[in-house]
Amino acid sequence: MDALKKLQWFVFGAVLMSCLQLWLRRKQTGTDLGCSNPPPRKYDRHSSWLNVPKIWREEMERRVKHMETVCRDTTHSVDGSSARTGFPPMLYVDDRHRLIMCSMPKVGCTNGKRLLYALTGNVDMKSFHNFGSGKKVVSYKRFLPRLSQYSPFGAKLRLETYLKVIIVRHPLERLVSAYRGKLEGKGHPITGEAIYIAKRFETNPTPGMLTGKEGVSFQAFIDYLNSLDPNKDYNDHWESYIRLCDPCQIHYDVIARLESQGTDLNMMLKLIGMDDMLTYPEGDLPASSSAVWKKYFTEISRSDIRKIWQHYELDARLFNFTLDWY
Numbered sequence: 043m044d045a046l047k048k049l050q051w052f053v054f055g056a057v058l059m060s061c062l063q064l065w066l067r068r069k070q071t072g073t074d075l076g077c078s079n080p081p082p083r084k085y086d087r088h089s090s091w092l093n094v095p096k097i098w099r100e101e102m103e104r105r106v107k108h109m110e111t112v113c114r115d116t117t118h119s120v121d122g123s124s125a126r127t128g129f130p131p132m133l134y135v136d137d138r139h140r141l142i143m144c145s146m147p148k149v150g151c152t153n154g155k156r157l158l159y160a161l162t163g164n165v166d167m168k169s170f171h172n173f174g175s176g177k178k179v180v181s182y183k184r185f186l187p188r189l190s191q192y193s194p195f196g197a198k199l200r201l202e203t204y205l206k207v208i209i210v211r212h213p214l215e216r217l218v219s220a221y222r223g224k225l226e227g228k229g230h231p232i233t234g235e236a237i238y239i240a241k242r243f244e245t246n247p248t249p250g251m252l253t254g255k256e257g258v259s260f261q262a263f264i265d266y267l268n269s270l271d272p273n274k275d276y277n278d279h280w281e282s283y284i285r286l287c288d289p290c291q292i293h294y295d296v297i298a299r300l301e302s303q304g305t306d307l308n309m310m311l312k313l314i315g316m317d318d319m320l321t322y323p324e325g326d327l328p329a330s331s332s333a334v335w336k337k338y339f340t341e342i343s344r345s346d347i348r349k350i351w352q353h354y355e356l357d358a359r360l361f362n363f364t365l366d367w368y
């Protein structure tokens with residue numbers, strides 16, 4: 043009888059101890075999302091910028107300076123969406139590492155997002171670069187907070203103190219990527235737009251095109267884009283960098299380019315002190331390499347290219363992309 047009582051007390055004590063331990067641990071880490079987020083520390087620019095090679099640091103300074111100069115000197119309004127609706131829609135926040143990343147569709151966004159999922163602890167860091175197909179990446183979407191979801195005060199505080207990163211690629215290359223992913227051949231997902239383009243811009247639309255079962259020609263896509271009103275919002279996949287990421291208001295610290303994304307994003311990891319935990323795959327090349335995307339434009343007339351360039355010219359100038367190959 044006595045032994046049983048002792049056992050009961052022992053079990054009771056053990057349970058009490060582990061509850062106490064659990065409570066203490068929660069209190070220490072404060073990872074309870076929503077109610078006990080620690081106030082963000084100021085992003086320590088100076089010390090962490092000393093961790094990256096000088097040559098890369100100077101390259102970033104050049105890119106940022108160039109962007110700021112274009113923002114300052116541009117004559118037409120550089121009104122991104124933040125002027126109208128608060129903060130740009132594509133800004134994602136990682137509070138653990140005090141990072142804000144603008145990840146646009148069709149700019150290696152799947153990989154950028156994978157990196158963010160790993161950083162925010164929503165996928166395994168060891169296998170983040172192959173944790174599944176594109177579809178699976180989409181299913182994680184709700185775990186990435188956007189800056190626009192924070193209070194105005196919280197968003198402003200984070201913009202002032204976090205490392206801000208944007209990934210860019212040549213705007214015309216991005217168009218080819220959007221076309222190939224969304225409007226080319228069979229099995230494209232944007233049916234409504236494809237039917238509209240086929241009806242209005244295809245000279246000889248096939249029955250498949252008119253029912254949205256088949257994609258449209260690149261020429262028809264370009265004609266469609268040239269018909270759009272630049273004062274209205276486009277589909278995100280061909281919306282301008284200005285509207286999606288608002289570079290002139292956000293003042294990015296790191297401008298990563300798709301052609302050097304391996305280096306650029308690994309250096310970014312160094313800046314936030316995560317390079318020993320995570321490595322961005324260096325050899326991750328975009329689906330449409332330089333030769334491939336330029337080939338699409340060889341079928342487009344010079345005047346059409348000039349016209350389309352006008353839609354994306356400011357995007358291009360901000361990030362030093364030119365039309366010199368044409």
Ligand SMILES: *[C@@H]1O[C@H](CO)[C@@H](O)[C@H](O)[C@H]1NC(C)=O
Nearest residue numbers: 104105107108109362363364
């Ligand atoms: C812009 O691009 C040109 C070549 O295309 C290069 O010579 C120049 O250094 C670049 N400028 C910046 C700020 O990166």
